[in-house]
Amino acid sequence: MLAYTIRRVLMLIPVLIGMSLITFSIIHLIPGNPAQTILGEQATPQAIEQLEEQLGLNEPYFVQYGEYMMSLLQGDLGQSLRTNADITNEMWPFLAATIELTLFAMIFAVVVGVNAGIISAWKQNSIFDYTSMLIALIGVSMPIFWLGLMQQWIFAQELGWFPAFGRGNPRDPVETVTYFYLVDTLLAGRPDQFFTSLGHLVLPGVALGTIPMAIIARMTRSSMLEVLRSDYIRTVEAKGIHHLSVVYRHGFKNAVIPVLTVVGLQTGTLLGGAILTETIFSWPGIGRYVYEAIGTRDYPVIQSGILVIAFMFVMINLIVDLLYSYIDPRIKY
Template sequence: MLAYTARRLLMLIPVLLGMSIVVFSIIHAIPGDPALTILGEKASPKAIAELRESLGLNNPWYIQYFAYLKDIVTGNLGISLHTKAPIAAEIVPYLAATAELTVVSMFFAVFIGVNAGIISAWKQNSWFDYIAMLIALIGVSMPVFWLGLMEQWYFAQELKWLPSIGRDNPRDPVVAVTHFYILDSLIAGRFDQFKEVIQHLILPGVALGTIPMAIIARITRSSMLEVMRSDFIRTARAKGVGQFLVVYKHGLKNAFIPVLTVIGLQTGHLLGGAILTETIFGWPGVGRYIYSAILNRDYTVIQSGVLVIATIFVMINLVVDLLYAYIDPRIKYR
């Protein structure tokens, strides 16, 4: 297991190197001048030329790439062309906001999706099965931006149960320590702020978790149906094992590998930032951060942000692969 993990971590180097080359090439192939975007269209040619020189934009592409690669290797991630701030420090609050939202979304998606899929397989062709799969189909097909707007209209505007935008109460903001507001409010002993943070997470969390929930429910159902027809399930039933234990202990454990794969992929996808959801709910996540960098032609932020997201995605896939052996002891990594 340790040797396999070490090999996978070493494989991360060429993957990220290739990703950095692809992103660098695509970004520099897009027409436009970052210096002109920063200074504005009324800037003089002399001012634009001086800014390009100071930012190193007049250097050949390979010199710019190796300067960028040097920053990545040293953990610096470079300096934002737009804000002049170090990207390594600037991106942390955005990553924390996206990670917090992803955890809530995936908790909702996994809890509802897995249980709905299990019960649908257990009660195949029942009214619950038909309704659950219909809801899953609607969940996959429903646009996230429409669901978010409907949530805001009904739960925030009509019922006034939950806030519609932001991460916390702007009149009583959370003091950022870890930038995870749930933890920061608990560290400060502010349970009123903790309640506010949870309330702000519910609407975007449900909106963002609806599609993963529907996918997980459908995968769980199909995987459980296949496992429940296996010989060892019939043997367990013949021995008098209760239906609940047969389904949740024997069936789910053997059916969980494809479900775990989907959970890992959906988690990595959400950690990449959900621009629509973050925009609708005013959520300061990494998706909006990179989107703003694209509008501002901030090459360094785009390159470093995409590389950070790619690293997280690869690490999640590694964790999922290692969990396979824990769930199914027949899987051995040599």
């Protein structure tokens, strides 16, 4: 297991290098002179020269790449052209907001999706099965902006159960340490604010988690149906083991691998910034941060955003792969 983990981590090095090459070249893929494009048509030659100097565009490519890598390895993503701030510092609150929302959405999606899938497979062709699969079908086919707006209308506007916008109460801020509001509010000793922040997560989290939930439910069901028919499940039943143990301990554990794959991919997608959801719910996440950078042609921010999102995707895949071999002793590459 340890040897496999080390090998699997070492295999990341070429992937990460490839990733950095791609993000590095983004600025050079702009047609024409990058500095000119960034500054626009009316830019003075002095301004262009200054920007080229600032971005190091006059250096040979490999020197530029070398410097880019050196600063990346030091955790330095460069400066924003718009605000001149360190991107590493500037991006973190947005990234934290996205991670918090994604985790909430995925926990919702996994808990509901997996259980719905398991029960549907166990009670195949029952009312529960038909109903939950119908809901799952609606879930995958529903446009997320529509679902988000409907939720806001029903649960925020009409019923007033949950807030529709933002991350917390802006009039009574708590000290931000990690920028995960659920953590910060607890660190500040403010459980009331903790629940406020939790409430703010509900609507965007459910909206964001609906599609993954539906996909997970369907995947769990089909995988479980196959496993529940297998010989070893009959063996467990022949031992007189309780249904729940048969279905969850033996059934689901054997059915979990494809589900895990889907969960990993979906988490990666959500971390990439759910721009629609973040916009609808005014959620200050990474998707909106990068989107605004595109609007202002803030190339270093765009580069960094892509790099960070790709990095998280790779990390999630690593975790999923390690989980595979932890769950199934036969998987050893």
